[in-house]
Amino acid sequence: MKLYTSFLxxxxxxxxxxxxxxxxxxxxxxxxxxxxxxxDNSSTGTTTNKDGNYELNIDALGTYTISFQFIGYTPExxxxxxxxxxxxxxxxLQEETTSxxxxxxxxxxNPAYRIIREAIANRKTNLAKTxxxxxxxxxxxxxxxxxxxxxxxxxxxxxxxxxxxxxxQGVIYLSETIxxxxxxxxxxxxxxxxxxIVSGDDNGFSLNTAQESxxxxxxxxxxxxxxxxxxIADYAFNYYDYKLVGVFYDDLGHLINKIEVIPKRQxxxxxxxxxxxxxxxxxxxxxxxxxxxxxxQIPFIETLVFTQNFKYSTIDSLWLxxxxxxxxxxxxxxxxxxxxxxxxxxxxxxxxxxDSKTFGSEILTYESEANKKDSIFWKGVRPVPLTDEELTDxxxxxxxxxxxxxxxxxxxxxxxxxxFKVSDVLFGYHYKNSFKKYDFDISAPITNIHYNTVQGxxxxxxxxxxxxxxxxxxxxWRLYTTGNYGTSDEKLRLKAGYQQKFNNTSRPILSLEAxxxxxxxxxxxxxxxxxxxxxxxxxxxNYLKTYERQYAQIGYSQELINGLRFxxxxxxxxxxxxxxxxxxxxxxxxxxxxxxxNPLQPLNEDSAPFxxxxxxxxxxNAQLVFGQKYYSYPDGKYNTRPDKYPVLFLGxxxxxxxxxxxxxxxxxxxxxxxxxxxxNKGRFGYNLRTGTFLNGEAISxxxxxxxxxxxxxxxxxxxxxxxxxxxxxxxxxxxDTYFEGHLEHDFKGYILNKIPLVNTLGFSLVxxxxxxxxxxxxxxxxYSVGFDNVGFGKFRFFRVDYVTSNINGNKESAFIFGxxxxxxxxxx
Numbered sequence: 052m053k054l055y056t057s058f059l060x061x062x063x064x065x066x067x068x069x070x071x072x073x074x075x076x077x078x079x080x081x082x083x084x085x086x087x088x089x090x091d092n093s094s095t096g097t098t099t100n101k102d103g104n105y106e107l108n109i110d111a112l113g114t115y116t117i118s119f120q121f122i123g124y125t126p127e128x129x130x131x132x133x134x135x136x137x138x139x140x141x142x143x144l145q146e147e148t149t150s151x152x153x154x155x156x157x158x159x160x161n162p163a164y165r166i167i168r169e170a171i172a173n174r175k176t177n178l179a180k181t182x183x184x185x186x187x188x189x190x191x192x193x194x195x196x197x198x199x200x201x202x203x204x205x206x207x208x209x210x211x212x213x214x215x216x217x218x219x220q221g222v223i224y225l226s227e228t229i230x231x232x233x234x235x236x237x238x239x240x241x242x243x244x245x246x247x248i249v250s251g252d253d254n255g256f257s258l259n260t261a262q263e264s265x266x267x268x269x270x271x272x273x274x275x276x277x278x279x280x281x282x283i284a285d286y287a288f289n290y291y292d293y294k295l296v297g298v299f300y301d302d303l304g305h306l307i308n309k310i311e312v313i314p315k316r317q318x319x320x321x322x323x324x325x326x327x328x329x330x331x332x333x334x335x336x337x338x339x340x341x342x343x344x345x346x347x348q349i350p351f352i353e354t355l356v357f358t359q360n361f362k363y364s365t366i367d368s369l370w371l372x373x374x375x376x377x378x379x380x381x382x383x384x385x386x387x388x389x390x391x392x393x394x395x396x397x398x399x400x401x402x403x404x405x406d407s408k409t410f411g412s413e414i415l416t417y418e419s420e421a422n423k424k425d426s427i428f429w430k431g432v433r434p435v436p437l438t439d440e441e442l443t444d445x446x447x448x449x450x451x452x453x454x455x456x457x458x459x460x461x462x463x464x465x466x467x468x469x470x471f472k473v474s475d476v477l478f479g480y481h482y483k484n485s486f487k488k489y490d491f492d493i494s495a496p497i498t499n500i501h502y503n504t505v506q507g508x509x510x511x512x513x514x515x516x517x518x519x520x521x522x523x524x525x526x527x528w529r530l531y532t533t534g535n536y537g538t539s540d541e542k543l544r545l546k547a548g549y550q551q552k553f554n555n556t557s558r559p560i561l562s563l564e565a566x567x568x569x570x571x572x573x574x575x576x577x578x579x580x581x582x583x584x585x586x587x588x589x590x591x592x593n594y595l596k597t598y599e600r601q602y603a604q605i606g607y608s609q610e611l612i613n614g615l616r617f618x619x620x621x622x623x624x625x626x627x628x629x630x631x632x633x634x635x636x637x638x639x640x641x642x643x644x645x646x647x648x649n650p651l652q653p654l655n656e657d658s659a660p661f662x663x664x665x666x667x668x669x670x671x672n673a674q675l676v677f678g679q680k681y682y683s684y685p686d687g688k689y690n691t692r693p694d695k696y697p698v699l700f701l702g703x704x705x706x707x708x709x710x711x712x713x714x715x716x717x718x719x720x721x722x723x724x725x726x727x728x729x730x731n732k733g734r735f736g737y738n739l740r741t742g743t744f745l746n747g748e749a750i751s752x753x754x755x756x757x758x759x760x761x762x763x764x765x766x767x768x769x770x771x772x773x774x775x776x777x778x779x780x781x782x783x784x785x786x787d788t789y790f791e792g793h794l795e796h797d798f799k800g801y802i803l804n805k806i807p808l809v810n811t812l813g814f815s816l817v818x819x820x821x822x823x824x825x826x827x828x829x830x831x832x833x834y835s836v837g838f839d840n841v842g843f844g845k846f847r848f849f850r851v852d853y854v855t856s857n858i859n860g861n862k863e864s865a866f867i868f869g870x871x872x873x874x875x876x877x878x879x
Contacts, residue, residue, distance in 0.1 A: 071107040071133065072436075073140040075099050075119060083121055083144060085393075087360045087373050091116040091128070096362070097434045098374045098395055106436045109133065118302060119144060122327050122337035122360060123309065126302040147299035147309075163293035163310045170283040170333040177334050178269035180369045183235040185403045188242070189395040189434050190259040193441065194224040196388040203384045212251060212455070214448075222444045224390075225250035226257035229432055233403065238695075239410040240265070244417045246424045246432070250441075251448030256422055256684055260415060264375060264394040266357065268326070268335060271730060275347045275355070277799040278731050279320045282312045282340070283328075286731070290314065290321045303363055306330035312340065318813055319804045320346050320731070322357075329363075334370040336361050344381075345813055348799065350845035351383035367401050383845060395434045412613050414691075415682040422685075461485040488519040501580045504593040504645050506569065507539025507633040525555040525686055535568065539633040544568055544599070555687025559609035569597045569629065572650065572660065572781070573757035577774060579767050586763055591636045591643040594762055594780060596650050598661075598753065601625040613690075614679035618672040626666065626753060628659035650781035651752065660752040666709040672702040697725035706754060713749035716786075718742060718756070724772070733798035733815075738772040740791045747786040755784040758791060758823060766850060766869035770795055775821050775833055776867045777856040785825040795819045797839060814838040817852070831858045837867070 075086045082103025089096030090107070099105040109115065112133050117140065119127045124144040131140055199208065199219045210216075214223035229246040233239075242261045249255030271285055272278035280290045297309035308328045314321045320342075327336035338359040344352030356378040361370040373396055380389040437445070454460055462485075469482045479495035494513040502508050515531035532547040546566025553559045571578065583595040604622030611617050634645050646653035649660045677696035682689045692698065700722040706715050720742035728734050742756060760778035768774060772793045798816045803809050819835040837852030850869030855862065 070136065071109060071115070071117065071131075071138045071140050073105060073142065074103045075105065075121075075142045075144060076103055077124070078143065078145055080143075083124070085358060085360060085374060085376050086119055086121040086124075086142075086144070087362055088117060088119055089362065089373070091118055096373060096395075096397055098360075098393075100436050100438050101391075102438050104436050104438075106433070108431065108434075109136075112136070120301070120360070120362065122325070122339065122358075123147060123297075125299065128302055147297060161293065161295075163295040163308075164288075166295065166308050166310060166328050166330075166333070167283060167287065167291075167293050170328050170335075171285060171287060173333045174269055174283055174285070177332070177369075178267065179236075180334075180367075181234075181236075181267075181401070183401070183403060183405065185231070185233050185398075185400045186396050187398040188230045188232045188261045188264075189228070189393075189397075189432075190230075190257070190261065190264060191227045191393040191435065191441075192224065192257065192259045192390070193222060193392075194388065194390040195222050196220055196386060198385075198387045200385040203386070208386075212448075212451070214251075222250070222440065223388075225441060225444050225448075226255070226259060227429070227433070228257045228259050230261055232261045233405070233409060234265070235405055235410060240414050241410055242415045244415065244421055246428065247417065247422045248424065248429060249422075250445050251452045253452065254422060256417065256686065259392065260682070261394070262414060264377075264392065266359075266375065266377075268338060268340075268359075272728075274728065275320075275342070276349050277320045277347050277734075278728050279322065279342060279347060280731050282322060282326050283335075284731070290316075290319055296325075301336070301363070303365070305336075305363060307336045316804055316810055318346060318800065318810045320800060324356075329370065332370075334361070335359070336370060346800075348813070348815065348840050348847075350842075350847050351381050353380040353382055355379050364399070367399070369401075371399055372396055393435055397434065412680050413683055414680045415684075417683065417685050458486045490517045490519075491515070492517075502584050502588055502635075503595050503597070504587060504631040504633055505540060505595075505597055505629045505648055506537025506542075507635065509535060509537040511535045521555075521686070525552075527552055533566075533568075537632075539635075540629075557610040557688070560607070562606040563604070565603035567599065567601045570600050572596045572598060572753060573759070575757070575759055577759040577761070577780060578763075582763050582765055582767060587645075588635075588637045591638070591640050591645060592762075593631075593645045596648055596660075596781070598629055599627040601627070610688075613681060614676040616674045616676075618674070619670065621667070621669045623667050624665065625663075626661065626751070627663050628661060630659075631656060650784075662711055662751075664709055664711045664714055664751065666714055666751070667707045668704065669707065670702065670704045672700065675699040675701070694725070694727035697723050699723055704754075706750065709751075711751070714751045714754070716747045716750040716754055717745040718747065718754070719745070720756075726772075729796075732801045733796055735796045736770060736772050736794070738793040741789065743788040744786050750786055752784070755786050756789055757781060757784045761867070764865055764867055766852070766867045767871075768869075769871050770797075771819055771821075771835070771852075775823065775831070775856075776835065776852065776854045777833060777863055777865060778823070778831060778858070782858065783823055783825055783828055783831060785827060787826040789826075790822075790824045792822050793819070794821070803838075813840060813847070815840045817850070819852070819854075829859050832856065835867070837869075839869075841869075 075083045077083055084099055084101045084103060086099040088105050088107055097105050097107045114132050116128055116130045119142045121144055125147050127142055127144055197220050199215060211223040215221045226249040228244050230242050230244040233241040240262045247257045249257055266273055268281045271281055282291055292313040292315060294311040295308060296311050299307055301307055310326050310328060312322055312324055312326055314323050322340035322342050324340040326338050329336050338357055341354055341356040343354055344350055358376040359372055360374045362373045364371050375394040377392045465483055465485055477497045480493045482491040492515045496510055496512055499511040511533055513531060513533040515529060517527055517529040520526040528551040530549055534543060534545050536543045544567040546568050548564035550562045578595050586592045586594055602622050602624040606620035608618045629648055631648055647656045647658060649658045651660050652658040676692055676698050678693045680691050702720045704718040709715050722740045724738040726734060726736035759774035760780040761774060761776045762779055772795055796818050800815055802816050803814055817837045817839050821833040823831040833854060833856040835852045835854040837850060839850045840847045841849040841851055848871045852867045854867050855864040
């Protein structure tokens with residue numbers, strides 16, 4: 052079968068060959084990848100692949116002048132008479148050897164500085180030349196693993212759907228797209244994908260997009276997790292040194308300056324490498340710039356290399372970006388690999404007729420049957436030929452897909468993976484029917500064992516059944532049940548539920564649930580269970596305060612229009628106070644004792660914060676994302692949250708029919724949140740909440756507004772925009788009007804990278820300010836200074852902050868140790 056497929060592919064390859072084909076090498080016969088090749092006085096062009104091979108589509112036989120251009124090499128033109136197809140045309144490019152002595156230099160000055168100053172002075176002018184355009188776009192993405200263990204943290208990682216061979220290496224992702232793009236500065240973008248192909252998935256849709264490839268070094272910064280400084284940014288001289296290492300003339304007589312970009316400080320968010328600047332206009336001719344993962348605070352990335360090629364358009368009188376290649380390498384948890392994203396631009400139009408309807412919230416669309424194009428189509432439109440590795444991967448994955456998509460194969464794999472093992476008793480059991488698309492799960496008992504003074508040692512076990520109506524959980528329904536048993540209160544609590552997602556466009560989700568459970572008095576659950584375990588067992592501090600809820604509830608959410616999502620729910624609840632039943636601790640201390648389960652009377656073990664009661668609760672909430680844009684894939688709508696605008700939350704919660712009449716209430720609330728980059732100076736975020744109660748004078752303490760405090764000195768969130776680090780958990784809970792505000796700025800290395808020795812650590816300075824105002828108390832304030840991205844090597848999951856607070860005149864200071872790793876591992 053494999054031999055037949057290979058033969059058929061090669062046959063189609065030959066039949067479809069209406070091109071000029073060949074190989075481009077250097078003087079040592081080494082292949083040159085990503086050489087720009089184009090027909091003079093036309094928009095027809097291509098690029099060599101990694102092996103130096105190219106294919107140039109032509110419409111008819113005749114005489115053509117073919118130009119070969121590659122940064123660092125002397126451009127070459129060849130005029131050929133094409134009398135049959137395919138026509139073979141090879142080329143050898145010579146390294147540019149023009150002497151610097153041929154250039155008149157200002158005495159006493161680094162010549163590169165003059166050129167860079169001119170490039171900076173002309174940056175906005177040159178950027179404006181491409182303020183709006185349409186173009187055709189081609190992209191190819193490839194991820195390759197060179198070494199992978201069979202297991203990570205005890206979990207088998209498989210062979211990535213046949214991507215890895217017996218040596219644990221191979222291509223795990225390969226895809227291509229052909230699209231039409233429209234752009235208008237500063238941020239209007241529209242892409243229509245005409246064709247998409249994913250190796251090994253006939254129904255797959257490529258994740259490559261033109262907007263993510265739209266990287267311009269004419270901007271002051273490039274967003275790569277952090278804001279990376281362009282070599283020609285307005286303030287570039289604060290970050291870079293430069294050296295003129297060569298000059299040469301292109302085929303049209305333009306003088307090109309080859310400049311080495313040298314970081315002043317290695318751990319700044321900066322590039323190193325080469326940038327080519329044309330004389331006179333000071334436009335970019337090409338780039339070969341790289342950056343480390345450490346510099347952009349993505350530790351598992353080792354390097355990123357950006358290679359851009361430009362071609363001068365005599366019609367438009369500007370340098371056009373014709374191709375871009377992003378090479379990357381990574382290593383994490385024993386997995387090593389690399390990859391490449393290739394982009395080719397053609398058929399530019401810089402005088403498009405855009406109107407008010409051209410751009411909107413939708414930034415990406417797919418044509419119907421975009422993923423059904425055959426190999427003949429791709430052979431005719433692909434501007435960069437496949438490498439041998441890529442060709443082999445398509446052939447292999449097509450064969451594997453046919454086999455692995457069969458019921459016989461899926462059933463055989465499921466039988467092996469569904470086999471019960473002794474370790475499943477501790478780590479959970481998973482049963483899967485891949486062909487019928489359903490799963491059955493029993494959670495891991497060992498990871499759900501906790502301790503608190505109400506239940507003592509307690510464990511939870513969840514069993515669930517999920518039927519996927521489409522692949523990748525896009526439409527599904529799910530049944531589940533959870534049991535929790537406490538050894539000290541000797542009580543088993545059970546709950547069960549049903550959830551259904553109806554589509555992947557507006558994402559309507561219905562949920563039904565009923566049963567009995569314990570819940571934190573603060574329903575936002577600010578205390579992670581594992582943190583309370585440690586605090587109680589090792590330090591005799593039981594911060595977790597709970598009650599029992601017997602309930603039945605229904606919830607529904609859906610995006611009503613783009614950017615506006617609705618959440619609604621109702622429940623019938625019986626609420627029962629709970630009391631401590633144990634005082635077990637590993638290290639009893641004379642100066643410490645457990646408090647009661649009542650935060651209002653911590654020293655009174657027999658007191659309860661509310662009277663047992665029944666109540667009906669209803670909630671209506673809306674989330675409005677201003678300026679939200681989205682991608683329309685055939686399998687659903689995928690939203691993006693812009694930094695430019697905030698997100699507004701409006702909500703109502705009410706209590707009705709309570710058996711204690713004073714417990715009925717109405718609670719109105721609002722929240723405004725946003726995070727955005729401030730140039731090269733880091734990322735600023737804020738989160739503002741306010742609310743008020745109507746008829747809330749004597750409501751149950753459970754329905755007060757509780758705030759996310761912290762008494763453990765352990766931080767468990769990635770940012771502190773939703774919590775206070777020194778506020779006691781229930782110190783300022785209120786049933787009246789309140790306002791809380793959180794501000795945080797992460798300098799992303801802007802300050803620390805400038806301090807010798809300190810800049811080798813890779814830490815990031817973070818400043819924070821927090822306030823809480825209620826009608827019953829004086830304002831609570833909190834200020835912090837800390838270091839994020841703390842760790843060693845690739846393991847940087849920690850944060851350390853020094854926090855000082857003021858509550859009713861009482862000042863306190865402490866260090867907070869952030870364990871972001873808990874979120875990474877999904878630990879409660």
